[in-house]
Amino acid sequence: MTENIDIEILTRYLDGSCSEEDLSRVNEWAAISEENSSELALMKKIWQAPEKEMPPVDTEKALESVLEKIHKTEKAVNVFRTGISTPGSAYEKQNIPFAWIHSPWLRAAAVITLMILSAIYIFMPVDSLETTVITAGYGEIKEFLLPDGSEITLDSGTEISFNSAFGKENRNVELKGEAFFNVIHNEKSPFVVHAGLSSVKVLGTSFNVNAWEGKKNVEVVVERGRVAFTAVDKTVTINSGEMSLLNELGFPSQPKPADIKAKTSWLSRNMEFSGAPVEEVLFLLERWYNVKFESPENFPAQKKVTIFIENKPLDEILDILALIIDYKWERKGDVVIFRTDS
Secondary structure, eight states, X not given: OOSOOOHHHHHHHHHTOOOHHHHHHHHHHHHHOHHHHHHHHHHHHHHHOOTTOOOOOOHHHHHHHHHXXXXXXXHHHTOOOOOOOOTTSHHHHHOOOGGGGGOHHHHHHHHHHHHHHHHHHHTSOSSOOOEEEEEOOTTOOEEEEOTTSOEEXXXXXXXXXXXXXXXXXXXXXXXXXXXXXXXXXXXXSOEEEEETTEEEEESSOEEEEEEOTTOSOOEEEEEESEEEEEETTEEEEEETTEEEEBXXXXXXXXXEEOOHHHHTGGGGTOEEEEXXXXXXXXXXXXXXXXXXXXXXXXXOTTOEEEEEEOSSOHHHHHHHHHHHHTOEEEEETTEEEEEOOO
């Protein structure tokens, strides 16, 4: 983990008893790095996952991570040290004291450690599950059928994964990016999309999920049917023609009417930006046209622009964007360079 966070806050977050201040602290910590976000997502899965739905766990890394924090806290409180070690083990490096039981922080750390280790034996199947990863490369849209017959369309740069239990024991998928789902109805086996720290649960419907890594908001738009959108132990029901997204505290917002055609226009390679930062427009162009952008230090990446991106040659789009932000551009292979006249 990078930076430090009180394990007691994490424990309250996991059991649903955290305050808004705790929640804000957890969200800030998770946003610091991809590593923090991944570890938090893993802890939530361990806490909430039903049998046989556990992700692979690196036990040694998980244990050493907690032991490292115990070691740091031990120094801070200057407790009496009594070494308990096995040659060559993580314990030999950390010298865990008996006095740890008097520290609430360390008791919480122990809870999470035991949770991780217990989950390995309780939830993991004897044979490891094979994971299938499907990726839409930059410059392409990929359509495919899942084993249950559900149809998925991936936007450029999107990744979706599922294990060999899909269609047999569950219908769970992991999403990084944006995808449109047309899910086959099955009352006995809900379809669940895990996106960051949130999840979308359906029986059978068509909907769009926008969950790009590095972006704070996960957005869910329902074209047909109904879905349950869950994050931080709060669930909202989104009906046909509605949308919800994660707010600044990480909770799903109250569903509201949505322009479904506009929200899913990426399927036909059209996108309207209204008051969006320039960097958001460039992120889309990078993925759709498989290019990279270079710009000077004073480039107005946060400047708000309104522009309609059509399924046209990149040169035409860049001419319009350059005019809006008062910059020139040139292309060298797959690299687009912005510059001023000066």
